[in-house]
Amino acid sequence: MLHTNRFGSISLCSNVQKKSILDTNIIRSAFHRQTWNFRPQIRSIQDRGILLFYHTEKAVSQNLLLTNCSMSSIASLNSDAKFELHRNVADFKPSVWGDYFVQHASESMEFDQNIVAQIETRKNDVRNMLVSKIEKPLAKVHLIDSIIRLGLSYHFEDEIEEILQHVYNDYAENGELTNFEENLCSLAVLFRLLRQQGLYVSPNVFNKYKDEKGNFSERLLSDVEGMLSLYEATHMMVHGEDILEEALVFTTTHLESIANQLSCSYAIQVKQSLRQTLHKNVPRLEARSYISIYEHNPLHDENLLILAKLDFNMLQSLHQKEFGNLCKWWKELDVPNKLPYARDRIVECCFWGLGIFFEPQYSQARKMVSKLFVIATLTDDTYDAYGTIDELELFTMAIERWDNSCLDSLPDYMKFLYRTILDFYEEIEVDMRNEGRGYVLNYYKKEFKIYIQGYMSEARWLTSKHKPTLEEYICVSRDSAGYALLNIICYIGMGDSAIEDIFKWVSSWPKIVNAAAAICRIKDDIMTSEFEQKRGHVSSFVECYMEQYEISRQAAIQEGQRRIVDAWKDMNEECLRPTKVPMPFLTRILNICRVMEVIYKDKDNFTNTEGELKTFIKALLVDPVPI
Ligand SMILES: CC(C)=CCC/C(C)=C/COP(=O)(O)OP(=O)(O)O
Numbered sequence: 001m002l003h004t005n006r007f008g009s010i011s012l013c014s015n016v017q018k019k020s021i022l023d024t025n026i027i028r029s030a031f032h033r034q035t036w037n038f039r040p041q042i043r044s045i046q047d048r049g050i051l052l053f054y055h056t057e058k059a060v061s062q063n064l065l066l067t068n069c070s071m072s073s074i075a076s077l078n079s080d081a082k083f084e085l086h087r088n089v090a091d092f093k094p095s096v097w098g099d100y101f102v103q104h105a106s107e108s109m110e111f112d113q114n115i116v117a118q119i120e121t122r123k124n125d126v127r128n129m130l131v132s133k134i135e136k137p138l139a140k141v142h143l144i145d146s147i148i149r150l151g152l153s154y155h156f157e158d159e160i161e162e163i164l165q166h167v168y169n170d171y172a173e174n175g176e177l178t179n180f181e182e183n184l185c186s187l188a189v190l191f192r193l194l195r196q197q198g199l200y201v202s203p204n205v206f207n208k209y210k211d212e213k214g215n216f217s218e219r220l221l222s223d224v225e226g227m228l229s230l231y232e233a234t235h236m237m238v239h240g241e242d243i244l245e246e247a248l249v250f251t252t253t254h255l256e257s258i259a260n261q262l263s264c265s266y267a268i269q270v271k272q273s274l275r276q277t278l279h280k281n282v283p284r285l286e287a288r289s290y291i292s293i294y295e296h297n298p299l300h301d302e303n304l305l306i307l308a309k310l311d312f313n314m315l316q317s318l319h320q321k322e323f324g325n326l327c328k329w330w331k332e333l334d335v336p337n338k339l340p341y342a343r344d345r346i347v348e349c350c351f352w353g354l355g356i357f358f359e360p361q362y363s364q365a366r367k368m369v370s371k372l373f374v375i376a377t378l379t380d381d382t383y384d385a386y387g388t389i390d391e392l393e394l395f396t397m398a399i400e401r402w403d404n405s406c407l408d409s410l411p412d413y414m415k416f417l418y419r420t421i422l423d424f425y426e427e428i429e430v431d432m433r434n435e436g437r438g439y440v441l442n443y444y445k446k447e448f449k450i451y452i453q454g455y456m457s458e459a460r461w462l463t464s465k466h467k468p469t470l471e472e473y474i475c476v477s478r479d480s481a482g483y484a485l486l487n488i489i490c491y492i493g494m495g496d497s498a499i500e501d502i503f504k505w506v507s508s509w510p511k512i513v514n515a516a517a518a519i520c521r522i523k524d525d526i527m528t529s530e531f532e533q534k535r536g537h538v539s540s541f542v543e544c545y546m547e548q549y550e551i552s553r554q555a556a557i558q559e560g561q562r563r564i565v566d567a568w569k570d571m572n573e574e575c576l577r578p579t580k581v582p583m584p585f586l587t588r589i590l591n592i593c594r595v596m597e598v599i600y601k602d603k604d605n606f607t608n609t610e611g612e613l614k615t616f617i618k619a620l621l622v623d624p625v626p627i
Pocket residue numbers: 372373376377380384480481482483485486524528
């Protein structure tokens with residue numbers, strides 16, 4: 001029998017065997033079969049076999065529980081139980097990976113020395129080609145492009161810098177890119193490479209490809225390679241570069257219209273670029289897909305190709321071990337059982353870490369970023385998908401005090417989260433004190449508190465049914481996105497090249513950090529807000545904009561997209577020399593946005609991981625590149 005209690009909660013009583021229902025798994029699986037739009041959580045089992053569930057007040061007031069449950073299937077529970085449902089929780093799907101990566105856990109991070117030796121020999125050959133006096137500048141530029149796209153540039157940073165600087169000096173002297181302007185493909189590749197390197201070249205170098213009416217010339221239509229390179233180059237645009245805007249429209253339109261008529265290998269490349277432009281792709285994914293594109297190019301250099309494959313697979317084995325170690329930590333913590341309401345996304349969080357740093361020297365940074373990501377995900381779900389307002393106030397207070405003695409004040413499930421947050425901090429503390437960089441801890445702690453205060457403000461808005469103005473939302477969501485915190489953990493992990501000025505700089509919210517935060521916040525909001533609103537969530541950018549300007553969801557999304565495009569121009573501008581901080585620090589910011597662009601491309605692949613993200617993780621972490 002099913003009835004509501006005086007708080008509007010549901011109680012279920014049946015008079016069959018008590019013992020059998022005390023198996024929480026039976027209850028869980030029974031509830032999973034329901035048509036409920038949430039997953040009740042078993043919180044405690046009292047004597048007399050009473051199982052307590054919780055839901056939010058909002059759910060009760062909307063009568064969600066009564067409208068969505070299927071009485072017959074509940075009644076079919078062979079049980080003698082009473083359920084009190086006090087909380088609405090998001091129905092997040094379980095991990096698609098289970099314990100798969102635990103098999104790779106390893107204490108030894110050593111590479112296979114035989115492979116290392118092969119890589120060294122091949123690297124020397126490539127280096128010789130780069131510094132050779134015989135190779136023409138044009139050939140070198142294409143070689144550099146291949147090296148970068150194959151994911152090998154971290155081996156040749158000095159050589160690449162020297163060559164591009166040399167070409168740039170010529171340009172600065174003559175005002176033109178001599179030797180390159182006759183061929184659109186080469187010109188556009190060089191333009192992109194120089195901009196990627198932080199060297200500004202005027203987009204007017206493309207003027208000669210326009211006709212007398214000032215439009216991009218129709219004769220380019222037969223030059224697919226040129227159009228594709230121009231398309232890739234346009235993504236380096238900064239504000240006010242109309243010619244690149246025109247080039248983007250021109251190339252996109254024509255490449256889209258011919259993509260299906262091209263020969264197979266070209267078609268793959270064009271479709272891949274249209275879907276995920278090089279500049280906004282995660283570097284490891286770009287390397288993985290470019291290795292096969294390069295292999296199918298009849299003009300490829302065999303030594304470079306084999307080097308790329310060996311290097312990719314060698315790094316893959318390192319990344320696998322790192323994923324394994326983090327998954328083992330997660331399994332030992334028993335997170336999915338301790339916090340069953342939260343997303344179980346350790347593998348996807350490791351993907352975030354790998355997207356931001358792939359190079360072997362950044363192993364520590366990868367680990368720290370991945371751990372912060374899972375901790376942030378658990379915290380996010382606690383604030384916006386589970387905790388009651390009173391519990392959240394307690395938790396926020398405990399974070400403000402940042403002290404183990406606060407544990408006693410917290411409900412049991414929160415104790416686990418709080419301890420995990422403090423344990424992670426202590427781990428960083430030990431590393432930083434050993435490295436003589438103890439000062440970074442205050443930056444971390446301060447930013448963590450700001451991040452939690454952001455969540456708390458949103459939880460209060462939700463409880464009081466406050467609809468924030470766009471300005472209020474932008475201000476608070478900047479904090480709740482934890483973006484500055486994320487940058488800080490990246491820099492903590494990067495070792496002593498991250499001097500205190502870098503932390504001061506990032507904490508002052510410079511233009512590039514603001515731009516990246518806007519990209520990440522708005523991208524997330526566009527892809528998640530509809531689902532989040534259904535389960536009860538504070539207004540996002542989309543709802544705030546709709547409300548304030550009385551426009552449709554579609555129009556608000558378009559405005560969000562426009563802001564993302566603008567923010568990318570800010571990012572590109574801030575990556576041009578002279579930069580405020582050295583490029584490796586800006587690269588992290590770029591990479592965070594790239595991961596965001598990839599994971600939230602058409603939907604929230606972070607929460608719903610069975611689709612494209614699973615394919616990406618498989619390509620980077622499961623399947624080696626065939627040699
Ligand atoms: C500081 C860091 C690393 C934060 C990342 C937290 C996270 C995974 C948010 C995405 O989830 P979401 O889409 O539920 O976010 P929100 O609830 O803010 O919309």
